[in-house]
Amino acid sequence: MHLNAKALWVAHTILAVVAASKTLQPPSSHTSPHQQDESLSTDFWEQPGQLIHRQGPEDDPQTSLALDPSQIQTAYASQGLNESDSGITPSLTSTNNFINFCLTQDVPLTNGTQVGRGSCSPTPMGRIVAKDKMPSCKFIYPKNGSLLPANTLFDVKLAIRNFESGLYSNPNISYYSAPQTTNDDGLLRGHAHFVIEAVADYLSETPLDPVDFTFFKSIKEVPVNGVVTSRVPNGIPSGIYRMSTITTAINHQPALVGVAQHGSLEDVVYFKVTDNAF
Numbered sequence: 001m002h003l004n005a006k007a008l009w010v011a012h013t014i015l016a017v018v019a020a021s022k023t024l025q026p027p028s029s030h031t032s033p034h035q036q037d038e039s040l041s042t043d044f045w046e047q048p049g050q051l052i053h054r055q056g057p058e059d060d061p062q063t064s065l066a067l068d069p070s071q072i073q074t075a076y077a078s079q080g081l082n083e084s085d086s087g088i089t090p091s092l093t094s095t096n097n098f099i100n101f102c103l104t105q106d107v108p109l110t111n112g113t114q115v116g117r118g119s120c121s122p123t124p125m126g127r128i129v130a131k132d133k134m135p136s137c138k139f140i141y142p143k144n145g146s147l148l149p150a151n152t153l154f155d156v157k158l159a160i161r162n163f164e165s166g167l168y169s170n171p172n173i174s175y176y177s178a179p180q181t182t183n184d185d186g187l188l189r190g191h192a193h194f195v196i197e198a199v200a201d202y203l204s205e206t207p208l209d210p211v212d213f214t215f216f217k218s219i220k221e222v223p224v225n226g227v228v229t230s231r232v233p234n235g236i237p238s239g240i241y242r243m244s245t246i247t248t249a250i251n252h253q254p255a256l257v258g259v260a261q262h263g264s265l266e267d268v269v270y271f272k273v274t275d276n277a278f
């Protein structure tokens with residue numbers, strides 16, 4: 001089974017390389033789709049026995065099935081080991097940007113739906129936010145330690161910075177299906193969420209189960225003066241809660257930023273909801 005999968009993978013890779021070599025074009029030959037008209041395609045031999053040059057939509061690097069040679073990240077061939085740190089886990093390596101990585105994973109390809117049993121995404125990470133443009137946020141309401149009446153409407157207010165928020169793709173059809181992007185100012189384009197989870201008490205030390213939350217919402221509202229307001233229409237039952245943000249790109253993947261060491265992009269507050277005090 002394992003050998004078969006590996007043999008298939010090798011065969012697939014050879015085919016992919018052959019296919020790629022047939023369509024290789026220097027980057028300068030790329031033209032954008034609006035300049036293309038398939039009816040004008042011309043095939044010719046550059047030199048007998050050499051590459052076929054086909055002017056057509058496949059010259060567009062955004063539709064071509066071949067990896068543009070200028071896009072190969074040769075640094076990914078390194079395991080990244082360092083003699084002075086024996087604890088480093090060797091990185092997986094690739095000389096083709098991991099384009100066929102999911103052939104090594106025995107799960108379906110991520111296909112734009114939310115595959116709850118797990119899947120493998122062939123989507124690149126895409127645009128990574130610069131260090132001086134990292135998004136951040138702070139809950140304005142409820143505040144940490146707030147007391148709220150049970151089962152009563154309230155509005156969450158979240159201050160956000162460096163984030164073009166309120167943009168979201170269809171989570172049933174386009175979940176994780178496109179890379180992260182930024183706007184022209186380099187700010188993350190996407191949307192925030194807030195999720196409210198019950199805790200046993202303020203000092204509880206038990207990690208929560210992410211499957212088991214009380215209220216979850218995508219913040220589709222657009223910020224006004226840097227603050228988004230998003231409603232919890234029926235409130236929540238009495239209890240003690242943790243409320244946290246989840247900052248994502250348009251296609252719902254968590255925000256990716258250019259440096260490993262940074263403050264949290266998210267905010268968390270703990271508050272109490274009670275039947276009694278009101």
Ligand SMILES: *[C@@H]1O[C@H](CO)[C@@H](O)[C@H](O)[C@H]1NC(C)=O
Nearest residue numbers: 080081082083084085086088
């Ligand atoms: C290897 O580790 C040493 C000691 O931490 C560090 O000074 C050096 O920059 C590291 N080299 C690389 C390539 O990470």
Ligand SMILES: *[C@@H]1O[C@H](CO)[C@@H](O)[C@H](O)[C@H]1NC(C)=O
Nearest residue numbers: 108109110111112113115119
């Ligand atoms: C997406 O993938 C999942 C898991 O393989 C599958 O159950 C589902 O039918 C697929 N949906 C579409 C629209 O391809």
Ligand SMILES: *[C@@H]1O[C@H](CO)[C@@H](O)[C@H](O)[C@H]1NC(C)=O
Nearest residue numbers: 144145146202203269270271
């Ligand atoms: C949040 O509020 C709770 C309850 O008042 C308190 O125990 C905790 O110290 C507060 N945490 C912070 C970071 O203020």
Ligand SMILES: *[C@@H]1O[C@H](CO)[C@@H](O)[C@H](O)[C@H]1NC(C)=O
Nearest residue numbers: 114168169170171172173174
């Ligand atoms: C996604 O699917 C859920 C469950 O079927 C549905 O309630 C929701 O309206 C759908 N969302 C969109 C944007 O299609």
